[in-house]
Amino acid sequence: MRALLQNRLSTAGIVTLVVAAFLPFFCKNYIVDVALTIVTYGILGLGLNIVVGYAGLLDLGFAAFFAIGAYTTALLETHLGLTFWETIPAALVLTSIAGIIIGYPTLRLRSDYLAIVTLGFGEIVRITVTNLTITGGPDGLYGINPADVLGHDLTAPKAVYALGLVFLAVVLVFVIRLGRSRLGRAWTSLREDESAAEAVGVPTLRVKMLAYVMGALVGGLGGSLFAARFGAIDPTSFTYAQSVSILIIVVLGGRGSIPGVLLGAVIVAGLPEALRFIHLWREFVFAIALILLMLLRPQGLWPARLRHIAAPSETEAEGVAHAAPAEQIAERVAGEPEILLETQQLSRAFGGLRAVSDVSFTVHRGEILSIIGPNGAGKTTVFNCLTGVIPPSSGAILWNGRPLARLAPHRVVARGLARTFQGIRLFDNMTVFENVLVGMDHRFHLPVVAEMLALPRAQRETGLHYAAARRWLEFVGLSDQAGLRAGDLAYGDQRRLEIARALASQPQLLLLDEPAAGMNPTEKQSLMGLIRRIRDLGATVLLIEHDMLLVMGVSDRVIVMDRGQVIADGAPDAVRTNPRVIEAYLGRDEEEEDEMPDALGQGAIA
């Protein structure tokens, strides 16, 4: 009922926005002028929304892209005599280069540092155009020709406004398609949990860079429009205050929400106009209103809804060839050698502590291998070294006979190692289905442009992946929950979703880090069944677990670690009675030694 009401409300809201867009055609020129300013801010807001709303990055220098677009159009028109339309490709190329330049140094920075670096970039651009002679210095450039359509110059306010609406419509289609593409999905995962996204296969650095570039493109387009509208530009239009206004539009409206951003543009560009009657007080009143609105609606006035892509139905998914779990894994492991993974003297030190020290073991294809050991034995550190989360201090990792070292985590996933986490790290604010799709990110090969244009090949690729994702959800028993928010799942279901997300990357080796932690006995029982079924698909399973009942019941082989070293390696029964293992768990106490085998057999050592 509430959802229905919300749907009605947002439909009504969208209709209002559309109607409002056409009202100025029946108004006097002053209103048309304000409306055009709103449209320009709308375009800029939609561009910044890609960076801030979709990808969750910060940009306090967005006006720089606006400036680069405007100055490119102005310079090419006034110096080279190009027409407005001819300058647009150049403006887009230059702004995307600027997007790469700003993106590059910021990629590796902690998110809080983005604020100052992007701000600095914006100031550098503004100061540069203020000080150079070619850009006209503080006076700027003038004599820029208006846009022409079929030989008619667009100079009348209503004609320019119509052009603005066309630009806005193009940008709207672009950002909506982009948001629904796999790139949009990758951005959302980045915003939710950056290191988890990287660890399940999203190339986070490239994806972040693309956010800046796409945002820059839209900002540059807004700049070209701006230059053609006024016929003159100067540096005062591209200040830090301008960047802040655009950011306010996005955050006030609702990050990631397209109608929210448009509403934000109406408020930020329209409210000061509406407040003209209070003269000097208007900036102050605007500031206070802004603070109050943020306090009352921290999520924005029109918050984004959960991204929702419907999973294909059971029959639709069955109808797609090559989507079945067994086929997917078989396709991956065919023709690969018998020894899947080998570590040689793997070591990792944190400061003076050697968390992992000269660890050597092999993983054979098709086995279920467990690593056990007391807390602090270095088990998770081994996982982190294998998956590229942290580089080993020394030693080698051989993957299918070839070295696997110093690769970024997403590249490790592409090679066929997928993992789950000790503490669940799902993308809470994405649907269950989309969580699985994020795990497939590296399997999409066609360019995003093809997907945005809905080319048949791209549709086929998307269809295959949607069907495969659906089949993986069936495999772990979550197909009925596909449309739910991942954060709302029950605990055991969240664990299973993490496994489905990892499996969706088509792994040869699945690394499970304490999958049974916090599960009740029934859930553990079904987890054991699930692990066996994963192996039966042809995948290999490497498991860290404290629950001995599960380890002893499911493993073909067990490796025991203590204080960073491997102290035993063998069949479950042999390990269970190994004196060194018993000592590692319970210490060397004469009385307790007798009880040991039994204690291990009963489980519950955590």
Added chain:
Amino acid sequence: MSEFLQLVIAGLTTGSFYALIALGYTMVYGIVRLINFAHGDIFMVGAFLGWTMLSVLAAGHLPWGIALFIAALLSMAITGGLGVFVERFAYQPLLSAPPLSILITALGVSLALENGILLLFGPGFKTYPHLISMAGFSVGGAQISHIQIGIIILSFLLMGALYLFVHHTFIGTAMRALAVDRDAARLMGINVERVIQITFFLGSALAAAAGVMEGLYYTQISFFMGFVVGLRAFTAAVLGGIGNIPGAMVGGLIIGLLESFSAGYISSRWTDVIVFIVLIGTLVIKPTGIFGERVVERM
């Protein structure tokens, strides 16, 4: 050589302002992970309060030394109170909201303070009385004024006092505990809200001290002076490693020297470009700033 020395002294003087303001950015960031965009304007309000006090006290025929002392102290106290007020009403309700929401409120507070002062004092410059003579002495051909030496010494005393406070008092220890883990600090019985308020008070009071000194040094103040100074101080805090107190001090002095050298040897029009290029270059080489430590994430 004499020009170089002259530029160093000028750079250290402005660097002292930046350092004092950068401390406010860095302390607040360290404790609540907020980039307080209103902090530059807090500094500006401090300068205006100092000007108001001095104007009132100068009419009362007090000896200038005493007048200045009272004006500075009152300005610091009131500005500190303003910082606490802003925290209580604009930031505290949003501490657990998405970080961008609180950033926008901070921008709103900045806008409100600027326009509030504009409404109260008008758009023109206000001139500080010439209390301290610009006279000085000559070292190796460089003219060094008493006020420059005074500002540098006083700033170092304030920074030293803050450092001792943070490292040798109970509240300072609580502040450092909050910086590491706010929830754990709360569970240990620390009154988190109170410690946050004290942090805002101290940061704002130091900014006010910088505001009064800037007024005395440059003699002219205006409602928009907080933007550029705040920006450079924020840059200083990041350059030194945001969240790190000695980092803010060193970062402030570096930015001051950079500004002075670029004005002296290149052109003051390019100062901010040079400052930001140095900042970005430093961050590319050392992504956490000069004194910042790398945080290792647990998986």
